[in-house]
Amino acid sequence: MAPESSEQPALEELDRAECLRLIAPGGVGRVAYDDGEGPAVVPVNYTVDGESVLFRTSVSGRLNRSLLSAVTGGQVRAAFEVDHFDEGSRTGWSVLLRGGAHRLSDDERDKAVRVDPWPGGEREAWFRLAALEISGRRLLGT
Amino acid sequence: MAPESSEQPALEELDRAECLRLIAPGGVGRVAYDDGEGPAVVPVNYTVDGESVLFRTSVSGRLNRSLLSAVTGGQVRAAFEVDHFDEGSRTGWSVLLRGGAHRLSDDERDKAVRVDPWPGGEREAWFRLAALEISGRRLLGT
Structure with a gap:
């Protein structure tokens, strides 16, 4: 049996509508971007607006500054x-x-x-990630 | 007051030893990589080995295949x-x-x-991420 066909149904792909339904309540998500030294990941508070997520973060902190720097002046x-x-x-x-x-x-x-960001202090940088692609998986247990 | 100095102590940087202590129990983490079409993030089960994380994932699934493809043949x-x-x-x-x-x-x-991966099925691709850089933050509440 080829590896491609050996996946058990314990992991199922979710459609776009189900993905949007699951993330709708907002809360904590993780944004991944490249800061010029490879991928980085930062947890942020987010909210959903249509097929976009909106999040904001501090302008301080090294990773936040690199996110800001990567995004400022374009997309x-x-x-x-x-x-x-x-x-x-x-x-x-x-x-x-x-x-x-x-x-x-x-x-x-x-x-x-x-x-509504959790950490106190200055939280000035707001971002929008407009989804070109939405995918998801549900793990049903074994 | 400049934005850089307005951060409140609700968010504190963690040192390397504390970071390693926090992730030591293993469980679910998220690997971010570039598949040639920008950043992607996949949750995986992991375990810690020194200053590396070891994780494995299915060889099937589009994102897993792109991770496999990105990593195979090098680093x-x-x-x-x-x-x-x-x-x-x-x-x-x-x-x-x-x-x-x-x-x-x-x-x-x-x-x-x-x-020990959660989903059933074929779980053949094992990876090691050796940390060049470890950082962390603790959110103390507001």
Whole structure:
């Protein structure tokens, strides 16, 4: 049996509508981008706006500054991942959005759905990742 | 006050030893890599071996195949992220390892710490990400 056909049904692909439904409540997601030294991943608070995710982060902190620097002045390819796993039952799901991220202007920011970031302090950089591709998987347990 | 100095102590940087201590139990982490079409992120089961993380994934599935393809035949820059957040208290931590990932040979695989993957089915591709850089942050709540 070829490896391609040996996957058991414990892992199922999710369609776009189900992916959007799962991430709709917002919360914590992870943005991945390239800062010129390879991939980096930063957890952020997010909210969903159509087929985009909106998130904001501090302008301080090295990784945040590299995200800001990568995105400022244009759009960069980025990925946004949200997941939920239950260690006990070994079930869960993950959703991945891939597309372009750009920093919101003050005007766009004012119109955007409000994101409530957890950490205190200055939280000035807002971003939108518009999904070109949405995929997800559900882990049904073994 | 400049944005750089307005960060409140609610977010603290973690040192390397604390990062390694936090991720030591293993479980679910997220590997970020570039598949030629920008960043992608895949959740995987992992275990820690010194300053490396070992993880394995199916050879099937589009993202897994792109990871396999990116890593096969050499080493690729990758990032590995582990976090734990409590929605109620708005506290938590995240750790990021950045470095090179390579696929383990059968020999290396036999010597490696055993990783117990959750999904059933064929789980043949093993990887090691050796950390060149380890960073982390703890969110103390607001």
